[in-house]
Amino acid sequence: MTRSETLQQYYSLHSRIYDATRWSFLFGRGRLLREVALRFSPARILEIGCGTGVNLLRLGRLFPRAQLTGIDTSAAMLGIARRKLRAFGDRVELREGYYSAPLGVSPAPELVCFSYCLSMIHPGLDEAIAAATADLAPGGSIAVVDFHGSRHRWFRAWMQANHVRMEEHLLPVLRSRFDADLASVGTAYGGLWQYFYFLGRLSKDTTPDPSAQGTRAWPRDPRSQTSPAI
Numbered sequence: 001m002t003r004s005e006t007l008q009q010y011y012s013l014h015s016r017i018y019d020a021t022r023w024s025f026l027f028g029r030g031r032l033l034r035e036v037a038l039r040f041s042p043a044r045i046l047e048i049g050c051g052t053g054v055n056l057l058r059l060g061r062l063f064p065r066a067q068l069t070g071i072d073t074s075a076a077m078l079g080i081a082r083r084k085l086r087a088f089g090d091r092v093e094l095r096e097g098y099y100s101a102p103l104g105v106s107p108a109p110e111l112v113c114f115s116y117c118l119s120m121i122h123p124g125l126d127e128a129i130a131a132a133t134a135d136l137a138p139g140g141s142i143a144v145v146d147f148h149g150s151r152h153r154w155f156r157a158w159m160q161a162n163h164v165r166m167e168e169h170l171l172p173v174l175r176s177r178f179d180a181d182l183a184s185v186g187t188a189y190g191g192l193w194q195y196f197y198f199l200g201r202l203s204k205d206t207t208p209d210p211s212a213q214g215t216r217a218w219p220r221d222p223r224s225q226t227s228p229a230i
């Protein structure tokens with residue numbers, strides 16, 4: 001079974017309870033988008049792994065003139081997103097597919113979001129980040145919120161059984177690829193796990209070569225913040 005098929009099977013069941021349950025553990029999604037809105041007002045936004053459209057709905061309200069594109073590999077999740085976002089009309093485009101190469105959305109998005117998606121992309125993390133880098137407009141931003149880690153081995157194993165890799169591997173990769181405006185870690189349920197936010201930019205002088213497969217290290221922004229929890 002391919003990774004895409006595995007996720008489609010998982011979400012064909014979980015999509016039915018997704019919105020009713022995920023608010024209780026996918027922390028930081030609203031905060032990430034508010035942090036974006038404090039900094040700039042993107043005209044075109046792409047969310048990778050948009051799921052049931054929770055973030056696209058918020059983004060559509062935060063940025064009433066923005067054009068929104070979402071991609072997800074699960075038709076079941078997208079079906080819910082489609083109903084939720086109907087009122088936005090042709091401001092929203094939803095695509096079904098497994099993101100591993102640039103989509104070539106035109107004009108290119110000024111903001112690419114990954115919300116609790118990158119931790120599910122394994123293998124293929126480098127390809128997904130390289131694709132997002134190529135999809136971004138020059139000088140564009142990336143916004144990520146996701147699981148970070150847990151000191152409890154049993155919990156990490158439980159998350160792995162639910163297709164989530166929680167090995168503190170994402171933040172270092174993002175820091176090496178983007179100039180960070182915000183990098184911060186929060187704790188959930190008294191320290192059972194940590195999650196992180198990251199906002200970063202493609203710096204103009206390091207706009208990547210689209211043929212690079214995610215192996216290039218870009219400079220870090222010394223202003224980036226990290227909570228003491230890291």
Ligand SMILES: C[S@@+](CC[C@H](N)C(=O)[O-])C[C@H]1O[C@@H](n2cnc3c(N)ncnc32)[C@H](O)[C@@H]1O
Nearest residue numbers: 049050051072073074077098099115116117120
């Ligand atoms: C935990 S859900 C998050 C959904 C949404 N972003 C949110 O914050 O509620 C992860 C979603 O990412 C999708 N996904 C995971 N890997 C993907 C990939 N490589 N390409 C497209 N969608 C992917 C899954 O199908 C699922 O809908």
